[in-house]
Amino acid sequence: MSDNAFDFGMIGLGVMGRNLLLNMADHGFSVIGFDKDAAKNAALESSASAGTTVKGVGELAQMIQLLQRPRKVMMLVPAGQPVDDVIASLLPLLDEGDVVIDGGNSHYTDTLRRVKYLRDKNIHFMGIGVSGGEKGARTGPSIMPGGDQEAYQNVRPMLEAIAAKVNGTPCVAYLGREGAGHYVKMVHNGIEYAIMQLISECYALLKSAGATNAQLHEVFRQWNEGDLQSFLVEITSEIFLQKDEKSGADLVDVISDKAGSKGTGKWTSQDSMELPVAVPVIDTAVAMRTLSGYKEEREAAAQIYGDESKSILTLDELLPLVHDGLLFSTILAYAQGLAMLFQASKDLAMEIPLPEVVSVWRGGCIIRSSLLEVFTTAYQQSPELSNILLNQDVAALVKSKEENMRALVTFAANSGTAAAGHMSALAYFDAYRTGRMPTNLIQAQRDYFGAHTYQRIDIPGTFHTEWGQQ
Numbered sequence: 001m002s003d004n005a006f007d008f009g010m011i012g013l014g015v016m017g018r019n020l021l022l023n024m025a026d027h028g029f030s031v032i033g034f035d036k037d038a039a040k041n042a043a044l045e046s047s048a049s050a051g052t053t054v055k056g057v058g059e060l061a062q063m064i065q066l067l068q069r070p071r072k073v074m075m076l077v078p079a080g081q082p083v084d085d086v087i088a089s090l091l092p093l094l095d096e097g098d099v100v101i102d103g104g105n106s107h108y109t110d111t112l113r114r115v116k117y118l119r120d121k122n123i124h125f126m127g128i129g130v131s132g133g134e135k136g137a138r139t140g141p142s143i144m145p146g147g148d149q150e151a152y153q154n155v156r157p158m159l160e161a162i163a164a165k166v167n168g169t170p171c172v173a174y175l176g177r178e179g180a181g182h183y184v185k186m187v188h189n190g191i192e193y194a195i196m197q198l199i200s201e202c203y204a205l206l207k208s209a210g211a212t213n214a215q216l217h218e219v220f221r222q223w224n225e226g227d228l229q230s231f232l233v234e235i236t237s238e239i240f241l242q243k244d245e246k247s248g249a250d251l252v253d254v255i256s257d258k259a260g261s262k263g264t265g266k267w268t269s270q271d272s273m274e275l276p277v278a279v280p281v282i283d284t285a286v287a288m289r290t291l292s293g294y295k296e297e298r299e300a301a302a303q304i305y306g307d308e309s310k311s312i313l314t315l316d317e318l319l320p321l322v323h324d325g326l327l328f329s330t331i332l333a334y335a336q337g338l339a340m341l342f343q344a345s346k347d348l349a350m351e352i353p354l355p356e357v358v359s360v361w362r363g364g365c366i367i368r369s370s371l372l373e374v375f376t377t378a379y380q381q382s383p384e385l386s387n388i389l390l391n392q393d394v395a396a397l398v399k400s401k402e403e404n405m406r407a408l409v410t411f412a413a414n415s416g417t418a419a420a421g422h423m424s425a426l427a428y429f430d431a432y433r434t435g436r437m438p439t440n441l442i443q444a445q446r447d448y449f450g451a452h453t454y455q456r457i458d459i460p461g462t463f464h465t466e467w468g469q470q
Ligand SMILES: NC(=O)C1=CN([C@@H]2O[C@H](COP(=O)(O)OP(=O)(O)OC[C@H]3O[C@@H](n4cnc5c(N)ncnc54)[C@H](OP(=O)(O)O)[C@@H]3O)[C@@H](O)[C@H]2O)C=CC1
Pocket: 011, 012, 013, 014, 015, 016, 017, 035, 036, 037, 040, 076, 077, 078, 079, 081, 082, 083, 085, 086, 103, 104, 105, 106, 130, 131, 132, 133, 134, 262
């Protein structure tokens, strides 16, 4: 190939970078990747499909030299300092008008800072969320671009080519100004945490009624064929079949219960409080991963309090409750995340188009599910919906599951099975549908001890009372 011939360059040939680049090559683009690790460059070239143009190099300057101008370069490296390090090493090699994309899970405030920094140097910088994991990156991820419109138009044909397709529509769309791409991806991951927590609670609840791994496989398989159809339910079904090569046991049974995290769920909770928007199912999911790390303390507490769950229902009696409870709670998790995006769009001036967000999430990403079709229709009817729970179709679905949801939470409490995500979802629902919350009492308390004042329901203005003097 001649000099300056490659269409696209990738920095970081790990799980995501390698697979996304190969996906581009599979769609006819000539691609080049850079990684310091020679083995990763070799792995890139050896896993390329026949007839595609793929090259891996160990020098960044060499890759930049071989790109068509204006250059289009993406980095898929760990969030934080590595992204700044890559930008610093790229800058002397770039020309004005080149496009630099951060496709990793960066915090949106870092993206805002980098957009401004590079704009001053006439380099187009975009933060793009990519979801779909290893397989999705190779065969069709969900792509969440935000920021520089001109740069987006430049890379749009490539992104549309490699994205997942739903009914022929690519799962990529311009999702707002400046750091919006990474903001949307952060909230996507917050919802991901919430749904994973809810599914893990279903696992515990069904096990309390004696479900075996084989039965759990079958339950989740069947659920994936109905209104709970989703990527996470599908992979959960498959997980219960997997055998451990070392012991021959079911692999899920030999995996430690300490859950890891890289931070995007925590950021969603933190940033929701900054706005503020209430996302308690996401908060709970983050807290439960944290609690999972207290292994020794939990074992000590189990000695003191006991850790048995006593099921008062048979598996057959429990199954419809868990099914409906999961659907109800999953809707609540999406509702909270989407309400956060609605608020952030306005308060942070990101102009995030929610109809496009839910449409892009329909395919390729970790939280793809049949529910997103319902939400897409809801936002098409009403693009300025502040909360999807206010949509008639969503409300009908929620109401149809409410009775079993309440029965499930009662069962969880009575059997002693931790189901914090479900309980949080129901508590949010009950508060959200309350015209007059008991928070008038909190206002009275605040004014009592701190003269913080309060508003009345009958007279406008701000009031203070010298409490307790009657
Ligand atoms: N894995 C997943 O399912 C998903 C990950 N993401 C995000 O994508 C990004 C990449 O993730 P993933 O591919 O899984 O990570 P990996 O660890 O598999 O790959 C990261 C790559 O970045 C390289 N790298 C690290 N630091 C630097 C640096 N300073 N300069 C140049 N290269 C560097 C590493 O090279 P070396 O090892 O040779 O140092 C490695 O090849 C992260 O932000 C992640 O959160 C987003 C969606 C899904």
